[in-house]
């Protein structure tokens with residue numbers, strides 16, 4: 578089913594996660610619900626938050642095709658939260674779509690990876706943007722790329738808390754993933770800094786997710802304390818020059 582999420586190319590418009598939870602045919606539902614929002618609100622079965630969470634396909638935000646797609650068997654035992662640092666937070670859907678394209682450009686064109694590194698992006702508009710999708714090997718967290726869902730909350734969340742609609746969308750995406758069997762019901766929630774020497778997902782956001790269900794205290798950064806990790810710029814589509822110009826695709830991103 579993960580390939581259906583990541584491989585949709587012919588639909589447009591946001592899709593309610595609540596409807597998708599009721600559906601065995603994701604693409605059909607995307608088509609069926611692309612005409613408006615009102616019917617989405619009638620389908621909620623996991624609470625009000627889910628009713629307002631909407632998923633945009635790759636084609637919606639103008640994604641370039643991946644160079645290749647490698648799947649892993651689900652359900653994913655880990656969910657890893659990131660911030661983008663750059664691009665900055667976006668509040669309109671057109672701006673968030675551009676942010677997704679900028680991140681894909683940086684990852685795919687400059688770094689030479691197969692695709693945008695993350696499984697999903699969350700915008701300040703409260704929308705969920707499909708990146709690689711579920712059960713597709715990502716490029717966002719070394720050693721975890723083939724067993725996790727990588728969710729980037731677009732923006733710099735070192736000192737500011739993401740707006741409520743972003744946090745709700747992330748939670749709803751996780752709930753959706755569990756409901757559909759993409760994510761293990763006993764999943765472990767981690768911040769990127771717990772598995773790599775990075776300030777990501779930003780101190781404020783990390784403090785926030787530390788209070789979420791399934792947050793797990795581990796430190797897999799090989800001796801680097803998560804509380805003393807240096808501030809490392811995350812992603813900047815224009816300014817961040819790769820230190821290794823021809824870094825191979827499987828290499829772990831610093832993002």
Ligand SMILES: [Zn+2]
Pocket residue numbers: 658659660717769775777778811831832
């Ligand atoms: Zn990160």
